[in-house]
Amino acid sequence: MTKTYIELRLFATLSKKAPESGTRYPIQPGTSVKTILDRLEIAPEEAKLLFVNGVKSDPETKLYGGERVGVFPPVGGG
Amino acid sequence: MTSDLTAEINSRKIELKRRDGREISCIGIESISELSGTTGRCAVEKKSLEAGIVPFRYARNMDTISSENQIRLLESTAAVVGLGGLGGYVTEILARTGVGNLILIDGDVFDETNLNRQLFCTEGAIGKSKVESAAERVYSINASVNVKTYHEWLSAGNAVDLLAGGQVVIDCLDSVEARFVVSNAAEKLGIPMITAAVAGTAGQAATIYPGDGGLERIYGNQHEHSGGAEDALGCLPYTVMLIAALECTEAVKIISGEKPGLKDRLFIMDLADYTFETMQLISP
Numbered sequence: 001m002t003k004t005y006i007e008l009r010l011f012a013t014l015s016k017k018a019p020e021s022g023t024r025y026p027i028q029p030g031t032s033v034k035t036i037l038d039r040l041e042i043a044p045e046e047a048k049l050l051f052v053n054g055v056k057s058d059p060e061t062k063l064y065g066g067e068r069v070g071v072f073p074p075v076g077g078g
Numbered sequence: 079m080t081s082d083l084t085a086e087i088n089s090r091k092i093e094l095k096r097r098d099g100r101e102i103s104c105i106g107i108e109s110i111s112e113l114s115g116t117t118g119r120c121a122v123e124k125k126s127l128e129a130g131i132v133p134f135r136y137a138r139n140m141d142t143i144s145s146e147n148q149i150r151l152l153e154s155t156a157a158v159v160g161l162g163g164l165g166g167y168v169t170e171i172l173a174r175t176g177v178g179n180l181i182l183i184d185g186d187v188f189d190e191t192n193l194n195r196q197l198f199c200t201e202g203a204i205g206k207s208k209v210e211s212a213a214e215r216v217y218s219i220n221a222s223v224n225v226k227t228y229h230e231w232l233s234a235g236n237a238v239d240l241l242a243g244g245q246v247v248i249d250c251l252d253s254v255e256a257r258f259v260v261s262n263a264a265e266k267l268g269i270p271m272i273t274a275a276v277a278g279t280a281g282q283a284a285t286i287y288p289g290d291g292g293l294e295r296i297y298g299n300q301h302e303h304s305g306g307a308e309d310a311l312g313c314l315p316y317t318v319m320l321i322a323a324l325e326c327t328e329a330v331k332i333i334s335g336e337k338p339g340l341k342d343r344l345f346i347m348d349l350a351d352y353t354f355e356t357m358q359l360i361s362p
Contacts, residue, residue: 013278049346049357072280074306076253077307078160078251078252
């Protein structure tokens, strides 16, 4: 299987879980967002807002390389 | 009577040369106050704008906020829920923009931990009601603004009553749970809600119209919530101020009858790396 890359952005409290590879994150084509979150030890309740290519998406979304993936935790301060 | 007022306004107008060389007619606070009589200052300002005479305080808003839209703003009512970090800046901006009627709701008093970011929190205001301090500030900036204050917590029981009359509600609260109370009430009242939240250097903002799916589009199920990222990251003044300004931009657009920029969208930012993005929201 050919390895491909996504652009992964983790925001706020999640930024400390960002992989060492930075925003260029290697995946196997067909990997779901959930698999990536599990690998990075990000719990589902920490990742309520998932964006793939700028559109809100769910954890089952499959990635094939080149996508921009953003993960935002619940934020409620003011 | 009305034409008399217009004649009085015209007799007191002063020509102002704008920086672009154009001349406009303006009127000052003193004249507005003298003419306010039984009608109040707001009515004099509206009448002036209708006659093409701009109160000096709005002279620098032209042409971005037209006289027509300034009248709309003066006639409008915005409800601000939460008078802390976001709410302080939101109230300040709306008062300066000339939103004519403000409903301010917060049951809290200032404490020392508010000094890092809450505009109306001064050392002298510790222990004082947040809405009372806000109302004093609004009066000192723009006495034409009519302010209604509620020094009580918004709850599922009182939300619809307190927000009634508002054309738009601006959520400036500080926890995820409390925001759902505003969202549910706005849905019942059929009014748009502008919502925003921060944590550390990260922030978000969106506009939700009735029928859009409420806050669940952003936060998921309202009954499955604990604390947000702010519990660990806190609330920083520059993040709060920036996000509050976005809420006001949306409020002015909505009141002016323009298309809001954040309907069905969520603005997110993180000042840690200067990320600014607007994401497309989908129905839950």
